[in-house]
Amino acid sequence: MSGVDIAPIPFHRPFIGKEEEEAVLRVLRSGWLTTGAETLAFEKEFAAFLTAEGAAPPRALAVNSATSGLHLALEALGAGPGDLVFVPSLTFTSTAEVVRYLGADPVFVDIGRDSFNIDPAALEAAIIGAFRAGDKRPKAVIPVHYGGVPCDMTAINALARRNGLSVVEDAAHTLPVNGGKTPGGDVSVFSFYATKPVTTGEGGMAVTACDKLADRIAVMRSHGIDRSIWNRYTDTDASWYYQVTAAGFKYNLPDLLAALGRVQLGRAVQLLEMRRAIAAAYNEAFSPLGEFITPKENDAWHLYPLRLRNPGPAGPRGGSRRNALIENLRRQGIGASVHFIPLHIMPYYKERYHLEAASLPLTMECFNSLVSLPIWPGMSEEQTGRVIEAVKTGMGNLDA
Numbered sequence: 576m577s578g579v580d581i582a583p584i585p586f587h588r589p590f591i592g593k594e595e596e597e598a599v600l601r602v603l604r605s606g607w608l609t610t611g612a613e614t615l616a617f618e619k620e621f622a623a624f625l626t627a628e629g630a631a632p633p634r635a636l637a638v639n640s641a642t643s644g645l646h647l648a649l650e651a652l653g654a655g656p657g658d659l660v661f662v663p664s665l666t667f668t669s670t671a672e673v674v675r676y677l678g679a680d681p682v683f684v685d686i687g688r689d690s691f692n693i694d695p696a697a698l699e700a701a702i703i704g705a706f707r708a709g710d711k712r713p714k715a716v717i718p719v720h721y722g723g724v725p726c727d728m729t730a731i732n733a734l735a736r737r738n739g740l741s742v743v744e745d746a747a748h749t750l751p752v753n754g755g756k757t758p759g760g761d762v763s764v765f766s767f768y769a770t771k772p773v774t775t776g777e778g779g780m781a782v783t784a785c786d787k788l789a790d791r792i793a794v795m796r797s798h799g800i801d802r803s804i805w806n807r808y809t810d811t812d813a814s815w816y817y818q819v820t821a822a823g824f825k826y827n828l829p830d831l832l833a834a835l836g837r838v839q840l841g842r843a844v845q846l847l848e849m850r851r852a853i854a855a856a857y858n859e860a861f862s863p864l865g866e867f868i869t870p871k872e873n874d875a876w877h878l879y880p881l882r883l884r885n886p887g888p889a890g891p892r893g894g895s896r897r898n899a900l901i902e903n904l905r906r907q908g909i910g911a912s913v914h915f916i917p918l919h920i921m922p923y924y925k926e927r928y929h930l931e932a933a934s935l936p937l938t939m940e941c942f943n944s945l946v947s948l949p950i951w952p953g954m955s956e957e958q959t960g961r962v963i964e965a966v967k968t969g970m971g972n973l974d975a
């Protein structure tokens with residue numbers, strides 16, 4: 576035996592150490608498992624993490640997923656039937672489904688050329704078109720920082736302000752660690768899903784500088800009850816008493832998961848540097864090869880989306896050469912994925928809104944050609960090298 580590690584390389588593996596185990600054990604033994612002191616501490620630390628020295632921290636509200644956070648943000652902003660919410664199509668279904676939860680309608684907007692993010696010019700055209708059509712009200716936009724690539728928030732915010740729209744940042748893929756990037760929208764929503772830059776298994780955080788929005792989100796994440804469970808537990812004034820002020824949701828993050836999140840947040844910069852090193856190795860290997868478009872530097876390296884210049888003829892599942900490459904990688908034990916299958920070609924949206932794939936040409940071009948390679952902290956240099964070799968072998972076999 577050569578002793579070379581030939582174990583499969585999964586698409587993702589979370590980075591969980593002794594500190595995470597100890598934090599969860601501490602909560603398990605504390606006698607308090609649900610939302611309480613750990614969650615409050617996590618919220619405070621998360622807000623501080625996003626805040627420049629000397630600046631006032633925003634309010635951070637822990638929730639049980641980014642999907643819940645996006646839903647709560649739109650609800651707090653008053654989105655409802657008759658409203659239009661502008662979203663990219665190159666995103667996970669959460670970004671648009673929350674619009675439907677509230678009876679509003681998503682409008683899918685194309686990405687920019689050489690970008691994975693919503694294009695401000697296309698957004699402006701879509702908003703103008705909606706005002707002209709006049710039957711529904713443009714209400715909000717949800718930009719997604721794809722894989723950690725920051726959207727042009729200056730342009731998006733200016734456009735939104737000019738047209739009276741709210742901005743909910745879908746920051747599920749990102750976690751800016753540049754010390755002081757303030758959240759870019761009315762509400763910013765982060766994800767702690769298993770594969771995300773900081774994970775609690777499942778979880779999320781809604782962040783806003785607006786007290787009114789924060790107060791509404793806080794109440795609605797907890798059944799519309801005007802008093803948190805922790806407040807009732809710790810307050811001596813009639814701990815049994817509460818008022819239901821709205822038909823809210825059950826979206827709170829339990830202490831068990833918040834404890835995990837606090838340790839992960841402490842590691843966030845270290846984990847980012849580990850992913851960044853993998854991205855640098857991939858870029859060094861793939862950039863000189865004419866057949867790829869490699870991704871530019873970004874805030875989080877949640878994904879490493881490699882694009883094929885010649886993805887082959889596109890079928891319903893995208894470019895045929897791209898698909899064959901993913902299959903070749905699978906045969907070599909390498910997990911790869913596609914982020915994302917555009918929402919405007921998903922049966923639900925396509926049929927409900929009579930959408931054509933070609934209506935968002937840059938989104939389709941991107942979908943047809945991209946493959947997400949493994950990029951998780953803890954991947955060894957040897958594993959990174961094996962992925963690189965597997966991609967080269969996989970490409971070599973494409974047209975054989």
Ligand SMILES: Cc1ncc(COP(=O)(O)O)c(C=O)c1O
Pocket residue numbers: 639640641642643666667669670719745747748765766767768778779
């Ligand atoms: C862009 C985007 N938005 C929202 C979500 C939803 O996150 P969560 O799983 O925390 O609800 C995801 C999850 O993958 C995502 O990729």
